Every structure is written in C-alpha cells, then in structure tokens.
Amino acid sequence: KAGVTQTPRYLIKTRGQQVTLSCSPISGHRSVSWYQQTPGQGLQFLFEYFSETQRNKGNFPGRFSGRQFSNSRSEMNVSTLELGDSALYLCASSARAVNTEAFFGQGTRLTVV
Amino acid sequence: DAKTTQPTSMDCAEGRAANLPCNHSTISGNEYVYWYRQIHSQGPQYIIHGLKNNETNEMASLIITEDRKSSTLILPHATLRDTAVYYCIVRNQTGANNLFFGTGTRLTVIP
Numbered sequence: 256k257a258g259v260t261q262t263p264r265y266l267i268k269t270r271g272q273q274v275t276l277s278c279s280p281i282s283g284h285r286s287v288s289w290y291q292q293t294p295g296q297g298l299q300f301l302f303e304y305f306s307e308t309q310r311n312k313g314n315f316p317g318r319f320s321g322r323q324f325s326n327s328r329s330e331m332n333v334s335t336l337e338l339g340d341s342a343l344y345l346c347a348s349s350a351r352a353v354n355t356e357a358f359f360g361q362g363t364r365l366t367v368v
Numbered sequence: 369d370a371k372t373t374q375p376t377s378m379d380c381a382e383g384r385a386a387n388l389p390c391n392h393s394t395i396s397g398n399e400y401v402y403w404y405r406q407i408h409s410q411g412p413q414y415i416i417h418g419l420k421n422n423e424t425n426e427m428a429s430l431i432i433t434e435d436r437k438s439s440t441l442i443l444p445h446a447t448l449r450d451t452a453v454y455y456c457i458v459r460n461q462t463g464a465n466n467l468f469f470g471t472g473t474r475l476t477v478i479p
Contacts (some may be wrong), residue, residue, distance in 0.1 A: 259411070286465045298455075299410070309465045345411050349465040355429035356402070357465060359411030 257282065257350050259360035267366045273334040276363045280327050280348030287329040288357065289321060296325040301344075304329055336367045372456045377474040382448075386443040388473050390456030393437040401432060403441045404467070405452040408448050412455065413470075415441065446477045 260279040268274050280287050286320055289301040300313040304323035311335035321331040343364050373391040380386040392401065403418040416423055416430045424431045429442040445449055455472040
C-alpha cells in the first residue's frame with residue numbers, strides 16, 4: 256500500500272509569508288504527527304492529531320498550527336515566516352491511538368529567504 | 369519518557385555486524401525501547417522495538433539487558449546502505465504517538 260505522502264517536497268518562501276504543508280497518511284492510519292528537523296535542533300515534535308483532534312503539542316510558538324480532516328489527511332500551517340523556520344518538515348502516520356510504530360514521509364524542505 | 373544516551377558516531381566494515389549501544393538507565397517498567405534510523409535527507413524509518421525480551425526481525429536484532437538499563441541494536445551484516453543516523457527512543461506504553469528523538473548515533477559503513 257502507499258506510504259505517507261507529503262506535498263510539496265520543496266518550497267521557498269519569503270519572510271513574513273505563510274505556508275501550508277500537506278500530509279496524506281497511510282490508508283487506515285488515524286494518527287498523524289508533525290516534526291521539524293534542523294541542523295541545530297535535530298528532530299523536534301510539533302504536534303499530533305488523532306481523529307481530527309490535536310492530542311499533543313510540542314514547544315513551538317503559536318505561529319505553528321495544524322489540523323486533521325475526516326479522511327485523516329493533515330495540514331500544518333506556519334504564519335509570519337522567519338528565517339529560522341527553514342527546515343525539513345516531516346509527517347508520520349500511525350495506525351493506533353497510542354504507542355505504535357510511526358511511518359514517516361519524505362518530508363517537505365522549506366527554505367525561508 | 370526516559371532519556372537515552374548514545375555514542376555520537378561509529379564506523380563498521382561492510383559485511384561485519386554493527387552493534388549500536390544505547391543507555392536508558394532511568395527506564396521504567398512500562399516503557400518500550402524503539403529504534404529508528406534516518407538515511408540522509410529521508411524520513412526516519414522504524415527498525416524494531418522491544419520491552420524486555422530480545423527481538424529479531426528481517427532488519428535487525430535488539431538485545432535488552434536483564435536490568436533493562438541498556439540495549440544494543442545489531443545489524444548482522446552491515447551494507448553501505450545501512451549508513452545512517454540511528455535513534456534509540458524509550459516510550460511509555462500508554463503515551464501518545466509523539467516521538468522524542470535525541471542526537472542518535474551516526475553509523476558509517478566502510479567498504
């Protein structure tokens with residue numbers, strides 16, 4: 256079956272703009288998590304959604320938000336982009352509600368100029 | 369979730385076994401040990417997980433000490449494609465699906 260699909264793969268935005276990233280989980284998976292990866296901070300958890308509800312949130316400012324749709328697809332939005340938001344944004348899907356292996360997408364590489 | 373400690377980097381000769389250690393001395397009874405790896409510019413990939421018994425799958429073996437304070441991931445016959453950063457993560461069984469990645473071990477397989 257198809258894996259986790261993230262779109263777009265690459266994105267260049269200007270400071271102050273906003274951006275929306277999309278993630279389609281593996282069919283049947285209801286949990287979607289988002290991560291930010293930068294050379295300085297490594298892989299950091301952003302938030303997790305399960306059945307359209309945000310269950311957990313990492314330590315990121317309110318400019319970072321997300322949502323999940325009834326078909327489990329998820330989007331994350333970053334408003335008022337800063338240079339430091341340049342990163343690889345990864346989405347992971349999991350089958351069950353708790354503590355199960357996560358399957359990651361290839362990520363979206365965001366560059367803010 | 370318990371904190372883990374891994375060596376920053378390791379080398380392994382191609383065809384030999386790669387043994388990647390992880391210390392998790394504060395692990396509690398209901399926490400599992402998970403291993404993921406990330407090949408350059410790709411998303412992390414699940415490898416294996418276990419509670420207290422040794423586990424083996426088609427990718428690797430996981431050896432957990434009897435006191436559960438440390439574990440070793442074994443890649444039995446390392447290939448160049450196994451060059452990656454390997455992350456050891458300890459997770460509460462009742463926790464949500466968010467993962468806390470540390471710095472991991474950068475494994476380089478040498479021809």
